Amino acid sequence: xxxxxxxxxxxxxxxxxxxxxxxxxxxxxxxACDHAGLELKENIKALLLKFGIxxxxxxxxDNCSVDYPDYGERVSDAVxxxxxxxGILICGTGLGMSIVANKFPGxxxxxxxxxxxxxxxxxxxxxxxxxxxxxxxDDEIAAEIVKIxxxxxxxxxxxxxxxxxISIIETKLNEGNKE
Ligand code: RB5
Numbered sequence: 001x002x003x004x005x006x007x008x009x010x011x012x013x014x015x016x017x018x019x020x021x022x023x024x025x026x027x028x029x030x031x032a033c034d035h036a037g038l039e040l041k042e043n044i045k046a047l048l049l050k051f052g053i054x055x056x057x058x059x060x061x062d063n064c065s066v067d068y069p070d071y072g073e074r075v076s077d078a079v080x081x082x083x084x085x086x087g088i089l090i091c092g093t094g095l096g097m098s099i100v101a102n103k104f105p106g107x108x109x110x111x112x113x114x115x116x117x118x119x120x121x122x123x124x125x126x127x128x129x130x131x132x133x134x135x136x137x138d139d140e141i142a143a144e145i146v147k148i149x150x151x152x153x154x155x156x157x158x159x160x161x162x163x164x165x166i167s168i169i170e171t172k173l174n175e176g177n178k179e
Pocket of ligand 1: 068091092
Protein backbone atom coordinates (compact mmCIF):
# COMPACT_ATOMS: atom_id res chain seq x y z
CA UNK A 1 0.00 0.00 0.00
CA UNK A 2 2.75 2.42 1.02
CA UNK A 3 4.83 1.39 -2.00
CA UNK A 4 1.95 2.02 -4.41
CA UNK A 5 1.33 5.47 -2.88
CA UNK A 6 4.99 6.27 -3.37
CA UNK A 7 4.82 5.10 -7.00
CA UNK A 8 1.66 7.17 -7.65
CA UNK A 9 3.26 10.21 -6.01
CA UNK A 10 6.41 9.78 -8.11
CA UNK A 11 4.39 9.38 -11.30
CA UNK A 12 2.34 12.49 -10.48
CA UNK A 13 5.50 14.41 -9.74
CA UNK A 14 7.13 13.24 -12.99
CA UNK A 15 4.06 14.30 -14.95
CA UNK A 16 4.01 17.73 -13.27
CA UNK A 17 7.72 18.23 -13.95
CA UNK A 18 7.28 17.13 -17.56
CA UNK A 19 4.34 19.53 -18.00
CA UNK A 20 6.41 22.32 -16.48
CA UNK A 21 9.34 21.52 -18.75
CA UNK A 22 7.09 21.63 -21.81
CA UNK A 23 5.59 24.95 -20.80
CA UNK A 24 8.92 26.43 -19.92
CA UNK A 25 10.92 25.46 -22.96
CA UNK A 26 8.94 28.08 -24.88
CA UNK A 27 8.14 30.68 -22.24
CA UNK A 28 10.04 33.77 -21.13
CA UNK A 29 9.45 34.73 -17.49
CA UNK A 30 10.66 37.91 -15.81
CA UNK A 31 10.73 38.52 -12.08
CA ALA A 32 11.14 41.68 -10.00
CA CYS A 33 10.67 42.82 -6.42
CA ASP A 34 11.28 45.67 -4.03
CA HIS A 35 13.52 45.37 -0.96
CA ALA A 36 10.76 43.59 0.98
CA GLY A 37 10.56 40.84 -1.63
CA LEU A 38 14.27 40.28 -2.25
CA GLU A 39 14.71 37.06 -0.29
CA LEU A 40 11.58 35.48 -1.75
CA LYS A 41 12.62 36.52 -5.26
CA GLU A 42 15.95 34.73 -4.89
CA ASN A 43 14.18 31.60 -3.58
CA ILE A 44 11.73 31.60 -6.45
CA LYS A 45 14.51 32.03 -9.00
CA ALA A 46 16.24 28.98 -7.52
CA LEU A 47 12.98 27.03 -7.65
CA LEU A 48 12.40 27.96 -11.28
CA LEU A 49 15.94 26.99 -12.15
CA LYS A 50 15.19 23.53 -10.70
CA PHE A 51 12.33 23.33 -13.22
CA GLY A 52 14.76 24.27 -15.99
CA ILE A 53 13.46 27.84 -16.19
CA UNK A 54 15.97 30.62 -16.55
CA UNK A 55 14.19 33.68 -15.18
CA UNK A 56 14.98 37.19 -16.38
CA UNK A 57 15.72 39.20 -13.25
CA UNK A 58 14.62 42.85 -13.45
CA UNK A 59 15.80 43.71 -9.90
CA UNK A 60 16.04 44.85 -7.21
CA UNK A 61 19.45 43.40 -6.33
CA ASP A 62 20.02 44.34 -2.70
CA ASN A 63 18.30 45.28 0.56
CA CYS A 64 18.38 49.05 -0.04
CA SER A 65 14.95 50.60 0.18
CA VAL A 66 13.45 51.14 -3.29
CA ASP A 67 10.07 52.12 -4.73
CA TYR A 68 8.00 49.15 -5.89
CA PRO A 69 6.41 51.03 -8.86
CA ASP A 70 9.84 51.25 -10.54
CA TYR A 71 10.25 47.46 -10.48
CA GLY A 72 6.61 46.63 -11.09
CA GLU A 73 6.74 48.81 -14.20
CA ARG A 74 9.69 46.93 -15.73
CA VAL A 75 8.01 43.55 -15.67
CA SER A 76 4.49 44.82 -16.45
CA ASP A 77 5.70 46.83 -19.42
CA ALA A 78 7.52 43.79 -20.84
CA VAL A 79 4.39 41.63 -20.47
CA UNK A 80 2.14 44.34 -21.87
CA UNK A 81 4.32 44.78 -24.97
CA UNK A 82 4.56 41.02 -25.55
CA UNK A 83 8.31 41.01 -25.01
CA UNK A 84 7.84 38.33 -22.35
CA UNK A 85 4.92 35.98 -21.74
CA UNK A 86 4.71 36.02 -17.97
CA GLY A 87 5.96 37.93 -14.96
CA ILE A 88 6.31 37.48 -11.23
CA LEU A 89 6.25 40.51 -8.91
CA ILE A 90 6.94 40.55 -5.19
CA CYS A 91 6.63 43.27 -2.57
CA GLY A 92 5.78 43.20 1.14
CA THR A 93 2.04 42.68 0.83
CA GLY A 94 1.72 42.23 -2.93
CA LEU A 95 -0.76 45.10 -2.94
CA GLY A 96 1.46 47.83 -4.37
CA MET A 97 2.78 45.60 -7.15
CA SER A 98 -0.78 44.55 -8.03
CA ILE A 99 -1.91 48.15 -8.35
CA VAL A 100 1.03 48.97 -10.63
CA ALA A 101 0.81 45.87 -12.81
CA ASN A 102 -2.91 46.16 -13.53
CA LYS A 103 -2.44 49.65 -14.97
CA PHE A 104 -0.76 48.09 -18.01
CA PRO A 105 -2.96 47.08 -20.97
CA GLY A 106 -3.11 43.34 -21.41
CA UNK A 107 -1.65 42.62 -17.99
CA UNK A 108 -3.79 40.38 -15.82
CA UNK A 109 -2.00 40.44 -12.49
CA UNK A 110 -3.30 38.20 -9.73
CA UNK A 111 -2.27 38.56 -6.10
CA UNK A 112 -2.18 35.01 -4.77
CA UNK A 113 -2.03 33.96 -1.15
CA UNK A 114 -2.74 30.24 -1.42
CA UNK A 115 -3.09 27.34 -3.89
CA UNK A 116 -6.75 28.15 -4.61
CA UNK A 117 -6.10 31.75 -5.69
CA UNK A 118 -3.14 30.54 -7.80
CA UNK A 119 -5.29 27.94 -9.53
CA UNK A 120 -8.32 30.19 -10.06
CA UNK A 121 -6.13 33.04 -11.27
CA UNK A 122 -5.02 30.83 -14.15
CA UNK A 123 -8.27 28.93 -14.80
CA UNK A 124 -10.60 31.94 -14.82
CA UNK A 125 -8.42 35.05 -15.20
CA UNK A 126 -5.64 33.77 -17.48
CA UNK A 127 -3.18 35.44 -15.12
CA UNK A 128 -0.01 36.53 -16.87
CA UNK A 129 1.55 38.23 -13.85
CA UNK A 130 1.73 36.48 -10.50
CA UNK A 131 2.00 38.81 -7.51
CA UNK A 132 3.18 37.62 -4.12
CA UNK A 133 3.36 39.30 -0.71
CA UNK A 134 6.60 38.30 0.97
CA UNK A 135 5.30 39.38 4.38
CA UNK A 136 2.08 37.43 3.95
CA UNK A 137 3.13 33.95 2.83
CA ASP A 138 6.04 31.67 3.72
CA ASP A 139 8.52 30.16 1.25
CA GLU A 140 6.78 26.81 1.13
CA ILE A 141 3.37 28.24 0.18
CA ALA A 142 5.04 30.60 -2.29
CA ALA A 143 6.71 27.64 -4.02
CA GLU A 144 3.39 25.80 -4.20
CA ILE A 145 1.66 28.87 -5.63
CA VAL A 146 4.35 29.35 -8.30
CA LYS A 147 4.17 25.71 -9.37
CA ILE A 148 0.36 25.76 -9.65
CA UNK A 149 0.41 29.09 -11.50
CA UNK A 150 2.87 27.67 -14.03
CA UNK A 151 1.14 24.38 -14.69
CA UNK A 152 -2.55 25.40 -14.65
CA UNK A 153 -4.06 26.22 -18.05
CA UNK A 154 -6.68 28.89 -18.80
CA UNK A 155 -10.15 27.38 -18.96
CA UNK A 156 -11.44 29.63 -21.76
CA UNK A 157 -15.16 29.51 -22.69
CA UNK A 158 -17.24 31.99 -20.63
CA UNK A 159 -14.04 33.31 -19.05
CA UNK A 160 -12.73 34.37 -22.47
CA UNK A 161 -15.85 36.50 -22.90
CA UNK A 162 -15.20 38.16 -19.55
CA UNK A 163 -11.56 38.86 -20.37
CA UNK A 164 -12.66 40.25 -23.71
CA UNK A 165 -14.86 42.72 -21.78
CA ILE A 166 -11.82 43.81 -19.79
CA SER A 167 -9.93 44.42 -23.06
CA ILE A 168 -12.84 46.54 -24.32
CA ILE A 169 -12.72 48.63 -21.13
CA GLU A 170 -8.95 49.09 -21.59
CA THR A 171 -9.43 50.20 -25.19
CA LYS A 172 -12.20 52.65 -24.22
CA LEU A 173 -10.06 54.18 -21.48
CA ASN A 174 -7.08 54.38 -23.78
CA GLU A 175 -9.09 56.14 -26.47
CA GLY A 176 -10.48 58.53 -23.85
CA ASN A 177 -6.95 59.41 -22.82
CA LYS A 178 -6.01 60.32 -26.39
CA GLU A 179 -8.84 62.88 -26.76
C1 RB5 B 1 7.53 48.64 1.31
O1 RB5 B 1 7.77 49.05 2.60
C2 RB5 B 1 6.09 48.18 1.16
O2 RB5 B 1 5.24 49.28 1.19
C3 RB5 B 1 5.93 47.40 -0.13
O3 RB5 B 1 6.78 46.31 -0.09
C4 RB5 B 1 4.56 46.86 -0.43
O4 RB5 B 1 4.05 46.11 0.61
C5 RB5 B 1 3.60 47.82 -1.00
O5 RB5 B 1 2.45 47.54 -1.29
